[in-house]
Amino acid sequence: MSALLELQSLSVAIGKVALLDGIALTVERGQILGLVGESGSGKSLTAMAAMGLLPLIGGRVTAGAVRFDGQDMAAMTEVQRRRLRGGRIGFVTQNPMTALDPVQRIGAQVDVVSRLHLGLSRDEARARTLDLLTQLRIPEAETVAEAWPHQLSGGMKQRIVIAMALAGDPDLIIADEPTTALDVTVQAQIIHILGHLVRDRGVSLLLITHDMSVVAQVCDRVAVLYAGRVAEEGPVGPIFAAPAHPYTAALIGCIPQAGMAKGSLTGIPGAVPSAMTFPEGCRFHPRCPRASQACRASPPPILSRGEGRVACHHPEVSA
């Protein structure tokens, strides 16, 4: 059986600016893949590409393909893709504060997804909505379903957005930084609930985040994105134990831990380069402690490493 979602050396450009360069990612059925990177590394763009929504932001695929359940997204008609979105791929947006229509009641907004994709009647859809809200541990689901978006807190709204993503009974959920806009205490809750629901239903999850600790908590595999390229990809355990790419190591070094000495939390010097000025060779070399002449000259080779792979001239040799 083929993978559920497969990005095959996908390159994406907006106008003349190449933003993604040969992204290869695979989400297997029932698997949680974390997609990590700093702002501007192309995470959200990857999500848009996976849903075939690039035209919405003026982007286009310049090379490679997106395959969902073995089918090439580019070969589908727009109507087929629309059926896919919401029906087989659920999407959780970045900012729950603006993700709900302010002039529609909560229940109606969730109902419509299952009515559209599962062909349920009004009553069946509402029953399903209430069931979903309860599973998302929303107290008094009936009251919440009759509420307006402005009456709910951010954490509640994000649960509603997750309910909308689940309502069409999808095989894959793409969550684009689902907790960025929320309080830290609520963040943990939402990630916990999302992780559990996905596992219980055997749904796959593409979790986009810039928070390595979230990845460590819930993901099976992780892909690290830097400046439109995959730096390192593989199972969470080995990567966290011994990151091969210096960028991955630096990201893991950014997770604060209890008992750390003051001042030992490391940052990464510099910033992600803008897509107009991607450096030659390895795009990470200006910020890399291990950069050599080779890194400046040519793009790094993609080396396999255990069950994963790393794109680096000087990968850390695992112990």
Add this chain to the structure above:
Amino acid sequence: MTAPLRAFRRPQGGLAGGWLILVIAAALAAPLLTPYAYDVQNLPQAYQPASARHWLGTDEFGRDLLTRLIYGARTSLSVSATAISISVLCGMVLGAAAAWFGGWLDRAVTMVVDLSWSFPEILIALILVAIIGPGTIGVMIAIAVAYIAQFTRLTRAQILTLKGETFIEAARSLGAGHAHILFRHLLPNALAPVLVSAMLATGDAIILEATLGFFGLGAQPPVPSWGGMMSAGSALVFKAPWVIIFPGLAVAVTVVAINLYGDALIAELDIRSRLRREA
């Protein structure tokens, strides 16, 4: 939607709203309110000033002025309101389509709208009545077309702002089609400001209708309209000034009332700031 009711609690909103209800009720109940017919001439009774029998006096054919004023409200209000409704409907569809689909459609619509904005409404309406021919229907269509640009522009601007909202992106990513997004998400969110502006435009439309009526292009005699009555009265300013004064007052007070009530409604709806708070 309790904002229209809450607007009544503001002093100027209550006063203005009260007047509007009075005028609309009188127009609806016209045959019950007055013993006279609007079109039966009674020449011996012509040019009478206000009296107990004729509260506002009589006109040059001896017809009761109050009766004609109440029946005139029927014409003026129904023509203006219908015209603006048509205008809002067409404007919203055009504006929403232009903003949502963009491209050549947007460019074409924007160009026509900008072009028509360089002409005053009265000019557009006059040209159209000249083409269609005078009468109630002609005036209605003329007013409707004259105001389409305004609502197209407003709706387009609203939709353009809403288009970038996350909930629209969310709807698309959950498989919603064009029609669903337009009718379920975009138009309902754009509705409140458009309706308030339609209310205010109705005031302008009453003036426009009276103007066209004054030129003799509106409702044809003997059917009364406020503009037509003023036109007849203009010849009698010195002989029987009440014939022109009362319809003029009716137009003025009604239009001021619509504007005052509209202002109160805007304050109560608090449309823009509410949207901003939620973002």
